[in-house]
Amino acid sequence: MIGVTVLGATGSIGVSTLDVLARHPDRFRAVALTANTDAERLAEQCRQHRPQYAVMVDPAAAQRLGELLADMPDRPEILTGVEGLEQVSSLPEVGYVMAAIVGAAGLRPTLAAAHAGKRVLLANKESLVVAGALLIQAVADSGAELLPIDSEHNAIFQCLPPNFSDGLAQVGVRRILLTASGGPFRDWPLERLSSVTPEQACAHPTWDMGRKISVDSATMMNKGLEVIEACWLFGTDTDHVQVVVHPQSVIHSLVQYDDGSVLAQLGNPDMRTPIAHAMGWPERMDSGVTPLDLFAVARLDFQEPDFARFPCLRLAFESARAGGTAPAVLNAANEIAVAAFLDRRIDFPGIAAVVEGTLEALPPESVAGQGLEFLLDIDRRAREQAERLVLERR
Ligand code: NAD
Numbered sequence: 001m002i003g004v005t006v007l008g009a010t011g012s013i014g015v016s017t018l019d020v021l022a023r024h025p026d027r028f029r030a031v032a033l034t035a036n037t038d039a040e041r042l043a044e045q046c047r048q049h050r051p052q053y054a055v056m057v058d059p060a061a062a063q064r065l066g067e068l069l070a071d072m073p074d075r076p077e078i079l080t081g082v083e084g085l086e087q088v089s090s091l092p093e094v095g096y097v098m099a100a101i102v103g104a105a106g107l108r109p110t111l112a113a114a115h116a117g118k119r120v121l122l123a124n125k126e127s128l129v130v131a132g133a134l135l136i137q138a139v140a141d142s143g144a145e146l147l148p149i150d151s152e153h154n155a156i157f158q159c160l161p162p163n164f165s166d167g168l169a170q171v172g173v174r175r176i177l178l179t180a181s182g183g184p185f186r187d188w189p190l191e192r193l194s195s196v197t198p199e200q201a202c203a204h205p206t207w208d209m210g211r212k213i214s215v216d217s218a219t220m221m222n223k224g225l226e227v228i229e230a231c232w233l234f235g236t237d238t239d240h241v242q243v244v245v246h247p248q249s250v251i252h253s254l255v256q257y258d259d260g261s262v263l264a265q266l267g268n269p270d271m272r273t274p275i276a277h278a279m280g281w282p283e284r285m286d287s288g289v290t291p292l293d294l295f296a297v298a299r300l301d302f303q304e305p306d307f308a309r310f311p312c313l314r315l316a317f318e319s320a321r322a323g324g325t326a327p328a329v330l331n332a333a334n335e336i337a338v339a340a341f342l343d344r345r346i347d348f349p350g351i352a353a354v355v356e357g358t359l360e361a362l363p364p365e366s367v368a369g370q371g372l373e374f375l376l377d378i379d380r381r382a383r384e385q386a387e388r389l390v391l392e393r394r
């Protein structure tokens with residue numbers, strides 16, 4: 001029986017994870033569930049999954065959770081703060097940690113799980129973007145496992161040979177083809193983009209996700225973050241990762257080999273597939289996902305990405321090439337800009353403008369030999385700068 005901590009249990013990935021977990025009660029049990037502020041939802045989840053620990057990051061919400069669970073027999077111990085998240089990520093009775101918090105807020109608990117030698121099921125791509133070197137080193141030092149949940153990276157992992165960490169060139173891989181849906185505005189006239197509302201940006205054509213990643217998909221920053229994520233996970237660089245727009249979201253990514261072979265992973269767009277894959281690996285297990293019907297799909301289309309329409313994708317490639325602190329600055333500025341867009345404080349094109357302005361104001365510095373505190377300081381400075389740029393745009 002494998003104990004599982006679900007960081008971000010109340011979110012889109014968290015809910016899908018608990019669905020998969022509940023299908024295999026003989027194999028997994030929830031040890032800890034965490035959320036930021038949604039005490040009502042976490043209380044329901046605690047009653048259903050009976051974890052030993054529940055973490056509400058917000059202290060007032062933690063108190064509320066205590067009240068909601070007051071009558072529950074064997075109620076979970078309630079913890080709070082980032083310390084609570086780190087604690088439940090490194091418990092001895094936990095084997096797997098699902099890292100499904102959104103944004104750089106997921107970094108500390110994800111690192112804690114890596115240091116503690118857990119199987120880290122990584123949905124929180126922002127941790128790798130901000131602190132890729134630290135996270136990969138922590139995994140190597142502790143003997144943890146890092147399995148990708150992001151559908152594209154999970155697909156690539158499935159298409160690579162088991163010894164891919166010897167180096168992609170070494171195992172005959174020429175490049176990685178990272179698919180992207182192109183989001184809801186792929187075909188919109190450019191001049192209409194300034195009128196995009198948060199509701200339109202969050203209505204993704206093929207995936208049902210949290211609000212931040214939905215906006216990231218609409219700007220294609222999500223694909224940019226995923227290029228950086230792929231470089232860390234598979235030990236490669238941006239010259240070996242190509243973005244391919246594929247509107248149907250049926251092919252989740254591909255790997256091109258030296259002999260001309262291209263391997264792809266296909267499936268319906270449902271995150272329970274990569275979640276079940278990573279939880280069951282190296283075995284396969286039921287995920288509850290409807291089998292793919294190729295006749296219903298009928299056709300698969302592919303296009304080159306349009307860097308003029310999607311400046312965030314260009315900025316992410318530039319940040320990946322610049323390296324050092326650039327990806328952390330990119331990520332922090334994007335988190336601020338997306339939140340400002342969702343609050344209707346800036347327009348949709350303003351997201352890329354704020355990110356670009358922040359990158360210009362904070363030129364890349366080396367991260368060699370630097371630790372977490374240095375990166376968190378850069379993250380804080382980039383957020384402050386991005387907030388200033390948001391105010392200037394109003
Ligand atoms: P979501 O907004 O639906 O859920 C986010 C979760 O994180 C919630 O449980 C929330 O309580 C928690 N959270 C938010 N802020 C927090 C904070 N400051 N401290 C602690 N916890 C906090 O997001 P999601 O769509 O489930 O995405 C989660 C992560 O998975 C993101 O990094 C996203 O990029 C990645 N991801 C999601 C999908 C998807 O289909 N939703 C696909 C691939 C990758």
Ligand code: MG
Nearest residue numbers: 150151152226
């Ligand atoms: Mg993805």
